[in-house]
Amino acid sequence: MQSHVLISQLPADIYKACVEDEKKSHVTALTFVVTSIVKLAGGKINEENLWHQLRRLGLSETDESHPVHGxxxxxxxxxxxxxxxxxxxxxxxxxxxxxxxLAERALDEPINDGMKSI
Known part of the structure; x- marks a missing residue:
């Protein structure tokens, strides 16, 4: 079994504005996690495997009332x-x-380069 640890390398001001924003940080975090899972799978993953990885993080496709994501x-x-x-x-x-x-926004050069450097 392989494990990965993600560490933010964003400058403090950008981190505070984009990640610590309580109104949207959960959306940003989920987007980053999902795109990272797909990236680690080679850029494409079947839905069953994606949900398997998300369930390992406590997210279920049947959960309609998750405390953070609804x-x-x-x-x-x-x-x-x-x-x-x-x-x-x-x-x-x-x-x-x-x-x-991965779609165009995840393949956008700054985002893609940022994911590569982590």
């Missing part, structure tokens, strides 16, 4: 709507499989 499935859909992730349904011999892959 409906977790809707929170993940918001990340898709904000174009950090792109979802694609693929028909295969075993049925339909949904894949999530």
């Amino acid at each position: 409906n977790v499935k809707l929170a993940l859909e918001a990340i898709v709507q904000q174009r950090y992730l792109h979802k694609e349904k693929v028909n295969g011999p075993e049925g339909h499989t949904t894949f999530s892959e």
Whole structure:
């Protein structure tokens, strides 16, 4: 089993403005975690494996009243709507499989370079 530790290398003023903002820090954190999971999976991950990783963090696709994120499935859909992730349904011999892959905002050079340096 492999573990990863994420350490912010943002300057203190940017960290305070973007991460510590109590109104949006939970959204920023979830977006960062989800895009990092997808990045570590090679840029594309099937939905079952993504939810497996999120469940390890205490987030369930059936949780509609998470104390921070509310409906977790809707929170993940918001990340898709904000174009950090792109979802694609693929028909295969075993049925339909949904894949999530990094979308343009997650592939944006400053964000992508920041994720590489961590």
